[in-house]
Amino acid sequence: MLNYSEKDQKYIWHPFTQSLVDQPPVNIVRAKDSKLYAENGQEFIDAISSWWVNLHGHAHPVIKKAISDQMEIMDQIIFAGFTHPTAIDFAEELLEFLPGNMAKVFYSDNGSTSVEVAVKMALQYWHNQNIKKQTIIAFHHSYHGDTFGSMSISQRGAFNDPFSDKLFDVEFISSPGELSTETKFMIAEFSKITAKGNVAAFIYEPLIQGAGGMLMYEPDVLDQLLNICRSNEVIAIADEVMTGFGRTGKFFASEYMKNTPDIICLSKGITGGILPLGATACTKNIYENFKSNDRSKTFFHGHSYTGNSLSLAAARASLTLLRDSMTNIKFIEENHKRFILKLKTLKNVQNIRSRGTILAFDVDNHQQTSYFNSLRDNLYHQFIDKGVLIRPLGNVIYLMPPYCIDQNELDTIYNAVMDVLSNL
Numbered sequence: 001m002l003n004y005s006e007k008d009q010k011y012i013w014h015p016f017t018q019s020l021v022d023q024p025p026v027n028i029v030r031a032k033d034s035k036l037y038a039e040n041g042q043e044f045i046d047a048i049s050s051w052w053v054n055l056h057g058h059a060h061p062v063i064k065k066a067i068s069d070q071m072e073i074m075d076q077i078i079f080a081g082f083t084h085p086t087a088i089d090f091a092e093e094l095l096e097f098l099p100g101n102m103a104k105v106f107y108s109d110n111g112s113t114s115v116e117v118a119v120k121m122a123l124q125y126w127h128n129q130n131i132k133k134q135t136i137i138a139f140h141h142s143y144h145g146d147t148f149g150s151m152s153i154s155q156r157g158a159f160n161d162p163f164s165d166k167l168f169d170v171e172f173i174s175s176p177g178e179l180s181t182e183t184k185f186m187i188a189e190f191s192k193i194t195a196k197g198n199v200a201a202f203i204y205e206p207l208i209q210g211a212g213g214m215l216m217y218e219p220d221v222l223d224q225l226l227n228i229c230r231s232n233e234v235i236a237i238a239d240e241v242m243t244g245f246g247r248t249g250k251f252f253a254s255e256y257m258k259n260t261p262d263i264i265c266l267s268k269g270i271t272g273g274i275l276p277l278g279a280t281a282c283t284k285n286i287y288e289n290f291k292s293n294d295r296s297k298t299f300f301h302g303h304s305y306t307g308n309s310l311s312l313a314a315a316r317a318s319l320t321l322l323r324d325s326m327t328n329i330k331f332i333e334e335n336h337k338r339f340i341l342k343l344k345t346l347k348n349v350q351n352i353r354s355r356g357t358i359l360a361f362d363v364d365n366h367q368q369t370s371y372f373n374s375l376r377d378n379l380y381h382q383f384i385d386k387g388v389l390i391r392p393l394g395n396v397i398y399l400m401p402p403y404c405i406d407q408n409e410l411d412t413i414y415n416a417v418m419d420v421l422s423n424l
């Protein structure tokens, strides 16, 4: 008889995992609040909210109840030609929360699909008007997902190298989060590209480029780029898949800027991290250009599970909890600020940055800052041994805890970081 670990090795192909190099995955048998409980009795504080999705803690009773109540009423129903109250209520509530003039919500399944939908909306917006605008601008170090469209607009490199010939061309501009970037040159570069008049859209992760290394930048830079978008009729797409729902200290990172986007991509925290869901919101202007008696102007996009009623019930419950989460978010932010003072005493810590609940820094090991920095595995396993789930991006360590985390748990995380880094 095989045990679970052996069966896992036999039957499952895990994401972002090289089975010959990586350790076998830890078998989690229960998750509650900020903690994951393993089969072998180990416990882990989830310092990265399980890939940035979990907001209010695992197995939150309010979300659990909402899902179970919804299941009494209905499960999945086709979302073309049919609708349901939970989908309608959530769209209405979400639109109230969103910055700018968002008017419509298009549902999908995850972050990558929310981005695919946004990019397709932007391109078809121009196509429907017979205007030839097809160029898309994105930042270096961007990450927008793993489907072909979202890979195309993401930083080219090891993640998408095997498919490079199949990805569409994008104009990449310097990342404002990279220390070497001189913003005035980057803004000039952006102006020059948009002035050509063929730019359909600019897609960006507002204020924090997540998987690209938790690179952070200031609202003012983005506001200048968004201004240029306005003047040149370029559709601004905010990918808030990671930054949405309170992560940056405001409900949405886009609230830090004066200029608002035309399209917003959402996922991850949207259901409190309990069930999969993607949503792409757009302005009335975007939507109006799809309305026609001509069926060829339809937005031909949809997934079998679009508008899943259980995910949407979870999303409604999570949004209600979010209204009362600002104190917790502030609590995490203030703790991070205090911890930064300690981090500054370590010689091997560089580029400390934080916004809202996210804290990141580079660990200097005399190698380049990169996803493949050899320090990564060493750090990851040391944290795991200390009962803290932190997944460094190469030599970049970041913390992004769920909002329910308490003082004790935060201190355990901070102590683990100090301990590991002091003894490297």
Ligand SMILES: Cc1ncc(COP(=O)(O)O)c(C=O)c1O
Residues within 6 Å of the ligand: 110, 111, 112, 113, 115, 143, 144, 145, 146, 205, 210, 211, 239, 240, 241, 242, 243, 267, 268
């Ligand atoms: C900014 C951003 N966009 C899109 C995605 C893709 O989301 P998903 O993994 O749900 O497809 C991610 C995932 O990390 C992300 O951080």
